[in-house]
Amino acid sequence: METSAKCSLCGPIPDYASEYHSDWATEHWGGGQKLAPQVSLLKPHKVHHTYDFLECPKCGALFLLENDIAATGSGDYDQSVVTRLSAEDTAVLREILHRAGLATEDPAGLAGRLLGLPDDVLNLAGIHLWERDRELARRLLPALVDHYAAHGGGVWPQNWPWRFLYDFTTTQEDATLLLGELDRHPATPDLDRLRAFARVTVCSICRSIDTDAPTKIRLGALPPGLRALRRFGVSAHIDVWECPECDSLHFCESEDGIDGGLFRVGWMQDRIRPYLRRPESVEAKVIDDLFGHGGASERFIVTLGMRKDPDLVRPLVPRMVRRLANKPARWLHDALCELAQDPATAASVLASIAKLNPTNALVDSLAARARAV
Numbered sequence: 001m002e003t004s005a006k007c008s009l010c011g012p013i014p015d016y017a018s019e020y021h022s023d024w025a026t027e028h029w030g031g032g033q034k035l036a037p038q039v040s041l042l043k044p045h046k047v048h049h050t051y052d053f054l055e056c057p058k059c060g061a062l063f064l065l066e067n068d069i070a071a072t073g074s075g076d077y078d079q080s081v082v083t084r085l086s087a088e089d090t091a092v093l094r095e096i097l098h099r100a101g102l103a104t105e106d107p108a109g110l111a112g113r114l115l116g117l118p119d120d121v122l123n124l125a126g127i128h129l130w131e132r133d134r135e136l137a138r139r140l141l142p143a144l145v146d147h148y149a150a151h152g153g154g155v156w157p158q159n160w161p162w163r164f165l166y167d168f169t170t171t172q173e174d175a176t177l178l179l180g181e182l183d184r185h186p187a188t189p190d191l192d193r194l195r196a197f198a199r200v201t202v203c204s205i206c207r208s209i210d211t212d213a214p215t216k217i218r219l220g221a222l223p224p225g226l227r228a229l230r231r232f233g234v235s236a237h238i239d240v241w242e243c244p245e246c247d248s249l250h251f252c253e254s255e256d257g258i259d260g261g262l263f264r265v266g267w268m269q270d271r272i273r274p275y276l277r278r279p280e281s282v283e284a285k286v287i288d289d290l291f292g293h294g295g296a297s298e299r300f301i302v303t304l305g306m307r308k309d310p311d312l313v314r315p316l317v318p319r320m321v322r323r324l325a326n327k328p329a330r331w332l333h334d335a336l337c338e339l340a341q342d343p344a345t346a347a348s349v350l351a352s353i354a355k356l357n358p359t360n361a362l363v364d365s366l367a368a369r370a371r372a373v
């Protein structure tokens with residue numbers, strides 16, 4: 001093979017080139033911003049609709065294509081960017097793109113080489129592994145768990161090892177594989193987070209419970225699996241149930257104490273748990289943030305707080321009043337009426353109501369109760 005720089009096919013393509021697609025951009029930022037015509041001769045790997053690897057059919061050089069096309073708007077800024085990858089990065093990528101089912105002799109070595117790729121190249125390689133070569137992705141798992149255990153890097157999606165390993169928590173088969181690997185390592189907060197997600201995926205009791213859509217239940221006639229969930233007994237209308245198999249928390253909300261809905265607490269559970277056990281130890285700003293998640297979370301925060309110590313939720317009063325005006329709910333009205341039995345809180349309720357426009361029947365009722373204090 002020829003080297004890329006001398007290649008008669010891809011040689012004329014600059015190392016970095018972009019093309020704006022709109023006439024507007026061509027006019028305003030100078031004409032001639034066009035990709036070299038040879039780009040169209042490169043072979044796309046069709047990894048992703050926005051990013052792709054383009055390969056020179058003659059010398060094997062690889063280019064990263066980024067189509068930056070806005071989904072909405074004028075399209076004036078839409079552009080394609082083509083960047084030539086270094087010989088070293090190309091060699092690593094060829095190991096996965098041209099594997100064609102061949103065994104990978106040294107997955108740990110390959111994992112290490114992949115982790116040395118630039119971020120945008122690595123992200124695309126990850127998509128290739130997940131979408132088109134799950135077998136290789138699974139072979140890389142032990143080395144990537146080792147790497148993550150040694151280096152961490154947090155649980156945010158931009159952290160590639162986390163993102164890659166997190167994808168192993170989404171199917172039962174892969175979650176089982178991941179749990180086996182995690183068991184080889186001492187617990188750390190980052191690994192525990194992965195383990196928690198994987199355990200939910202394979203949980204025989206609660207894996208069907210969703211975060212957003214409620215799992216409808218009849219409290220007096222629970223299916224056998226859900227009967228195993230441990231109840232904290234916050235109130236007849238809002239409670240938190242804990243799964244004895246995977247330790248996840250779920251909100252159970254019921255208007256009439258007969259029918260109800262279960263929602264997975266999800267990411268919030270690290271903060272909900274201490275609030276359940278020792279609400280007085282939780283900082284006011286955390287309580288405020290948990291209330292802000294809306295839905296079952298706000299009802300839980302207010303109900304449990306009032307039961308343990310109403311002073312925990314008094315700072316939320318202005319926010320609760322606004323919430324009552326925007327999304328009227330009988331339980332919230334009743335909670336505010338109870339808090340407003342204290343004269344200082346009644347004054348705070350009235351001051352918050354004075355700022356509202358418009359109000360509703362529940363707000364009017366609350367105002368009457370507060371004025372009577």
Ligand SMILES: [Zn+2]
Nearest residue numbers: 007010056059
């Ligand atoms: Zn070439």
Ligand SMILES: [Zn+2]
Nearest residue numbers: 203206243246
């Ligand atoms: Zn569970």
